[in-house]
Amino acid sequence: MGALGASTAPIAFGAVKPTVERPRIYTCDEWGARPPNGTITVLNRKPTYIVVHHTAGGNSSDLSLEHAFQISRSIQDFHMDGRGWVDSGQQLTNSRGGHVTEGRHRSVEVLDGGRKHVQGANVANHNSEVIGIENEGLYSTVDVTPQLWDSLVQLVAYIAQSYGISPDMIRGHRDFNATECPGEVLYRRLPELIAAVRAELGTAPSPAAHLRSWPLLKPGEQSEKVLAAQHLLRARGVDVTADGVFGDVTFAAVSRLAAENGVAYEPCYASRTADESGFIGVTTWPLLVRTVHAGDTGEAAKAAQALMTARGQRFDTVDTPTWQRLLA
Numbered sequence: 625m626g627a628l629g630a631s632t633a634p635i636a637f638g639a640v641k642p643t644v645e646r647p648r649i650y651t652c653d654e655w656g657a658r659p660p661n662g663t664i665t666v667l668n669r670k671p672t673y674i675v676v677h678h679t680a681g682g683n684s685s686d687l688s689l690e691h692a693f694q695i696s697r698s699i700q701d702f703h704m705d706g707r708g709w710v711d712s713g714q715q716l717t718n719s720r721g722g723h724v725t726e727g728r729h730r731s732v733e734v735l736d737g738g739r740k741h742v743q744g745a746n747v748a749n750h751n752s753e754v755i756g757i758e759n760e761g762l763y764s765t766v767d768v769t770p771q772l773w774d775s776l777v778q779l780v781a782y783i784a785q786s787y788g789i790s791p792d793m794i795r796g797h798r799d800f801n802a803t804e805c806p807g808e809v810l811y812r813r814l815p816e817l818i819a820a821v822r823a824e825l826g827t828a829p830s831p832a833a834h835l836r837s838w839p840l841l842k843p844g845e846q847s848e849k850v851l852a853a854q855h856l857l858r859a860r861g862v863d864v865t866a867d868g869v870f871g872d873v874t875f876a877a878v879s880r881l882a883a884e885n886g887v888a889y890e891p892c893y894a895s896r897t898a899d900e901s902g903f904i905g906v907t908t909w910p911l912l913v914r915t916v917h918a919g920d921t922g923e924a925a926k927a928a929q930a931l932m933t934a935r936g937q938r939f940d941t942v943d944t945p946t947w948q949r950l951l952a
Contacts, residue, residue, distance in 0.1 A: 644781040644824050649716070649732050650725045655693035657700055657729065662710030664730050665743040670787045671755040673795045674780055675747055676814065677714065678806040680892050683761045687721030687771060695760050696725045703745070713745035714758040716779065722771030724779055727758065738786040747800045748890035755783060756797075763807025777817065781824035791821040792830045797892060799837045802882075802905030805892035839951050841904040845870045848934040849951055853904050855927035856912035857881070866926070875902030885911050909951070916942040 679699065684691060700712045707713070715731040718724050726732045731742045735755070746756035757779065759772055768776070784791055796814055797805035822829065841850055851868035858866060862877045879902035882889070887907050891900045904912075916928045918940040928942040931950040939946050 643826065644778065644785045646736070646782055647724055647775065647778045649779075650689075650693070650723065651732055652726050652729050655696045655725050657696070657712075657726075658704065660711040660729050661704060664711065664728060666730065666734055666740050667743050667752060668740055670739065671741045671789070672753045673750075673755075673793050674783050674789060675754045675756045675795050675797055675800070676776070676780075676806045676810065676817070677746060677756055677758045677797050677892065678763050678810055679717075679758050679760050680762050680805065680807075680898055681760065683766060684720055687719070687769070689721070689723050692717075692719035692721055692723035692725055692760070695719055696727070699727070699758065707745075709745050714756045715742055715744050715746075716756070717758045717760070718772055718775050718779060719760045720769045720772050722769070722775035724775055727756075731755075735783065735786055738788075741787070747797060748888065750800050754795075754800075755787075759806060759810065761807075763810040764804060765809065767809050767813075777820045777824065780817065781821045784821055785825060790830050791818045791825065791827065794818050794821065798840050798905055800906060801890040802840065802887075802903045802907045803890065803892045803900050804840060804842060804898070804903070838906045838909040838948065839904075840906075841870055842900075843870050843872070843875050843902070848930050850874070851930050852927035852951070853878075853912060855923045855930065856914075859914070859923035859927070860912070866923075878902040878904055878908060881911060882908055887911070909947070910944075913944060913947045915944075 696717050699717065703709045703713050704711065711729055712727040714727040716724060717727050728742050728744050734740050734742050741755055743751050744756055745751055747754045757776070759768065759776060761768065780794060783789065794814060794817060796811045797803055798811060839849055841853060846869050848868065850870045851866055854864050854866040854874060857864050857877055860881065862881065864874055864877050882901070889901045891898060914924050916925050932938055935950060
């Protein structure tokens, strides 16, 4: 089982008739990329997941091709000079104007071949499994442009067709790392993206491809999920107030807990400024939850009770899958 709570094996969904036209993808040479400063790794297998990101930058009103090229150059500079990587971390970039550019060198060439994939650096600890698309903008509270959306649908459909990947294997960055990426609004549209890609390919949903991940909690949120997390932190001996409000003390406690347990800080790599080290997400919930039985007392039992009360449900045993259901 992977971080997603689902098998990481590709899901077969039958032969797909090649109906999706290859979108226009501007290569590294066309947008003026710097040469990579190391070897580009090409893996001798197909990716398992198609991962959607946002750049967490400004939502520009400039929808021009030249602006898309400048975004690609800016990301590459940051990744090479700021992160010390050999090249851009993502394989592909999609601008708010709907212009698609190659990110890491050789990504387009290898994608068109449909048998291998370029290993990027956009989903920590899962880069050998994914092909990642950075979408220009910050989508925490606002939606993507129609141009970006239409381009994303076509691009993802082409990737799925080229590699024979089920649309049910489309994921957001937060399904792998504790990050807001690709933004709350865009993340909530992923089921719509999956449906749109299915329509492009003419494929039916796979009954085996149910995603059960962990929710993302961040500062400012007030909910029974935050309350449950605080009780679970207290069960580990962390001194936080269980008030259901995600404030600075909770953020700092989660950040320390992750560091003490060897969970590397893996932010949204397109962002230069966001501090996500204390977010509660897919990598931190497994540190917190523990099996609770009927009649148990203590902080973990209080966490389970808070969630069951809020949902009007009752379980005699709350194990990991049950925690995921209660937190969904």
